[in-house]
Amino acid sequence: MKLETCAYSGYKIHPGHGKRVIRSDGKVQIFLSAKCQKGSGLKRNPRDVPWTVLYRRKHKKGIHADEGQQKKRVKRTVHATSRPVADMTVEALLAQRNQKPEFRKQQREAAIKAAKEAVRAKKEETKRKAVKLTKAAQQPKVKTSKQPKAPKAQVAVKR
Structure with a gap:
């Protein structure tokens, strides 16, 4: 139309x-x-x-009346605020942000070393358990002789 x-x-x-x-x-x-x-x-x-x-x-x-003039534009301002994220406080976040790269590298290497130690310790533990099991299997078991059971008395049953 x-x-x-x-x-x-x-x-x-x-x-x-x-x-x-x-x-x-x-x-x-x-x-x-x-x-x-x-x-x-x-x-x-x-x-x-x-x-x-x-x-x-x-x-x-x-x-x-208001055709000639435009509406005043509202200027939007962005307020930067720092908030805690997840479990970390603002101070913890700032401290982590301000760390030196060398310090981070040392922390990373220490964490890797600790993880490797944990894996090594776990392997050793499993080896110890395996050795104990093999030793236990190698020892001969002493059989205790049981006395033979007396035969059951047979009772004649009339038919």
Whole structure:
């Protein structure tokens, strides 16, 4: 649905309304009503006719009052705040940020060394357990002789 605008009043013209006038120079003018057409024919300036859009714009009436000026833009400011992250406090975060690379390297090497020691200790523990099991398996088990059970007395059953 295409809306046209009136050549005189500036109002919107919906389909099926208004009148098209073609001037002798070939310009097409669309008028909303006979009132608009008559005002244009009498060569009245639409800026001087109080009910037209042009008049209302010129004299800053209604919604046209604030058309010329833009809304004030609100400047958004970013406030940088430091907050604790996860389990670390702000002081701990700052301390970690200010560490020297050499100190970090030493910490990393110490952690690697501790992890390797833990793995080595675990291996040794498993070896000790394996040795104990093999020694236990090698020792011959002394069998204790059991006394033979006395045979059960057979009782004759009558049939």
